[in-house]
């Protein structure tokens with residue numbers, strides 16, 4: 001698995017004319033090396049794979065990154081890296097331009113003494129975009145934990161309970177089920193607050209006859225899940241139920257159309273057309289979805305601006321929503337795996353109207 005990823009990275013290095021890459025973004029070095037600790041500099045050339053870390057992580061790195069030579073650095077990390085670069089005659093070094101701070105870049109330029117520091121752009125993101133079997137299995141577990149948490153929380157949502165209590169219960173449940181934690185700040189947006197697309201849980205109490213949007217996910221073995229459901233407590237306004245049916249129709253249609261070869265824009269348009277035709281075009285102000293993996297939001301993007309083309313084994317969300325001030329909002333989100341013309345839906349929670 002790691003061998004395969006290293007081979008692909010080395011091919012990219014060749015294409016780009018790079019002698020080596022230096023990775024420090026955690027998701028990227030997990031992907032390339034297998035090491036999951038929070039601190040490492042991962043260095044890869046055509047012939048070498050070296051992981052520099054400190055005392056805390058040496059034995060973990062040796063175990064997890066078994067295709068890498070693990071070097072424990074003492075003193076300044078950039079001095080250790082400079083030594084490695086000089087011993088390997090590196091002239092063109094790729095770095096993570098979308099992650100390294102300006103300060104770090106200046107420091108690297110001054111201290112590493114390589115001829116050229118070359119931005120990697122999306123090279124690593126593009127390697128991570130198609131998931132292998134192990135990754136899909138891990139994501140399935142993360143999705144299952146979130147599905148179970150949704151089922152669990154339905155008994156907990158009632159008038160008088162505060163949004164943050166619901167968020168805490170969801171997160172506690174997920175952690176007890178083996179998750180490392182939530183994959184982002186849990187969204188619980190009830191009543192008028194459900195018109196906020198990203199209303200993280202507040203002190204507001206759930207009231208009778210309103211909707212509650214729950215958007216949450218967990219991290220399981222470093223892979224993320226992400227799901228959204230809107231449920232109702234008592235009898236919601238007629239318009240909110242109409243909105244629910246429009247969102248559900250848009251969500252199902254886009255999900256069914258999601259296929260290999262289509263762009264993120266084309267799939268987004270399927271949902272957007274349905275929502276617009278029902279008069280809510282202005283109320284769907286975000287993209288349809290995004291890739292999910294080591295990061296909860298990663299490539300590919302599904303939006304009006306996305307040229308990303310779907311390929312098999314990309315894992316993406318489909319999450320249209322409608323938000324109307326004074327009425328409320330509805331969003332429905334599933335995770336799917338692109339699979340020719342038959343996407344595999346990982347999220348198992350019901351999408352039918354749930355009235356509590």
Ligand SMILES: [Mn+2]
Pocket residue numbers: 226227317319333
């Ligand atoms: Mn999402």
